[in-house]
Amino acid sequence: MSFLSVCLWATSDASQGRGGSDSSGSGSGGRRDGLLWYKDIGQHVYGDFSMTMMQANNIIEDQCQIESGILSSLGSGPFGTFVGVYDGHGGADTSCHINYNLFNHLKINVRGCDQKSSSSDRGGVSLSVVSKQWPLKPQIASVGSCCLVGVVCDGPLYVANLGDSRAVLGKLMRGTGGIQPVQLSTEHNASLESERRELQSMHPDDPQIALLRQNITRSIGEFYLKRPEYNREPLNAKFLLPESFRRPILSLEPSIVVHELQSQDQFIIFASDGLWEHLSNQEAVDIVHSISHDGSARKLVKAALQGAAKNREMRYSDLKKILRGVWRHFHDDITVIVLFLDSNLVSRATTATGPQVSLKGGAMSLASNSRTSVQNGSWCHHCNRTPSILERWCNEPGIKFTNLGTEWLLVPPLQQDPKYP
Numbered sequence: 001m002s003f004l005s006v007c008l009w010a011t012s013d014a015s016q017g018r019g020g021s022d023s024s025g026s027g028s029g030g031r032r033d034g035l036l037w038y039k040d041i042g043q044h045v046y047g048d049f050s051m052t053m054m055q056a057n058n059i060i061e062d063q064c065q066i067e068s069g070i071l072s073s074l075g076s077g078p079f080g081t082f083v084g085v086y087d088g089h090g091g092a093d094t095s096c097h098i099n100y101n102l103f104n105h106l107k108i109n110v111r112g113c114d115q116k117s118s119s120s121d122r123g124g125v126s127l128s129v130v131s132k133q134w135p136l137k138p139q140i141a142s143v144g145s146c147c148l149v150g151v152v153c154d155g156p157l158y159v160a161n162l163g164d165s166r167a168v169l170g171k172l173m174r175g176t177g178g179i180q181p182v183q184l185s186t187e188h189n190a191s192l193e194s195e196r197r198e199l200q201s202m203h204p205d206d207p208q209i210a211l212l213r214q215n216i217t218r219s220i221g222e223f224y225l226k227r228p229e230y231n232r233e234p235l236n237a238k239f240l241l242p243e244s245f246r247r248p249i250l251s252l253e254p255s256i257v258v259h260e261l262q263s264q265d266q267f268i269i270f271a272s273d274g275l276w277e278h279l280s281n282q283e284a285v286d287i288v289h290s291i292s293h294d295g296s297a298r299k300l301v302k303a304a305l306q307g308a309a310k311n312r313e314m315r316y317s318d319l320k321k322i323l324r325g326v327w328r329h330f331h332d333d334i335t336v337i338v339l340f341l342d343s344n345l346v347s348r349a350t351t352a353t354g355p356q357v358s359l360k361g362g363a364m365s366l367a368s369n370s371r372t373s374v375q376n377g378s379w380c381h382h383c384n385r386t387p388s389i390l391e392r393w394c395n396e397p398g399i400k401f402t403n404l405g406t407e408w409l410l411v412p413p414l415q416q417d418p419k420y421p
Helices: 002-011 093-109 124-133 138-142 193-202 281-290 296-311 343-347
Strands: 031-033 036-044 047-054 062-070 079-089 110-112 147-153 156-162 166-172 179-183 255-260 265-271 334-340 357-362 365-367 399-403 407-411
Touching: 036 062, 036 296, 036 357, 047 062, 047 296, 047 357, 062 093, 062 334, 079 093, 079 265, 079 334, 093 110, 093 147, 093 357, 124 138, 147 166, 147 265, 156 166, 166 281, 179 281, 265 281, 281 296, 296 334
Parallel strands: 365 407
Antiparallel strands: 031 036, 036 047, 047 334, 062 079, 062 357, 079 147, 147 156, 156 255, 166 179, 166 265, 265 334, 399 407
């Protein structure tokens, strides 16, 4: 359990994206279909996996990853599978940073699945980044992310969570052949009585604290709710609290669960709250249990979208015609990773090696001092246009180009082509 703690602490309160690109050991990444990014089927150390993201915001704020194979920097093990779902809010800065740093911290600090090194950083560098950017980019203090992590290593399943994403195990019921959901993550939302009581215990001198905080109570980032010096102008007025605070309103302490895997444990669904807003735990495991592994994550997303359409009394076919950004009025970004468990592979966990996989999904950020090519399917958020001529006419510095499932590119100023407005 301790190796997950050091992993989360080392990345805690990160708020700045870093560069990189998606890859997998097998050379097969995900595919894109409009606002949908997916990897229908892949193999990890202990079985298959399926992975899907559905964009609702103008820029997708969710990030996710699966890493399978060697889980340390030693090069000799331990072997296992790491899954991360990072539900960003206020932007993708924090979730991007987590996606590119969290697993690396685990590899550096882990010496075994039950051990950690003694050197762990509780995010002081990240605080300095926010401090430096505050004068020019005060909104950096309002950006944050939920963080759901699962690790299967040498037999047990470790789940750590900050926020309201959810991990649900599908457990086969012997005798009936049915599937039972087992929620493995603890949600941190002020709508839950347990979280309200914890907020009140942390702020005994503020009886209104539970009313002040209406949504998540734990996250990475969001310094404006952790340090009063960032809850002031020039921060956007909608984030400002009416009164100052002496103790952090948001916690960055993860809930960690260790589950000893058994032969009837069939799969785990890791998903952001965009899925769980429209599907119950039972509905989700029933869907996965009733279909093949191939495309299972995409089927869950489709079921959630059908639920969103039904809630708005409209047809699913009409919902699909809605433009990006407008989708957010119907549902949130949705990220789903289904991790299937082969009991034979799990039972010989200490000797299993399996394929080496590294796959990330989301709007990755890449800061570059040189000209960066814009891939097909990209989008310019300054000119509000799509790709092929972007390099020829956009002359704004630091333009954001989004390509779901690949990367979010920042490019230097380009010369304007007079043929285009």
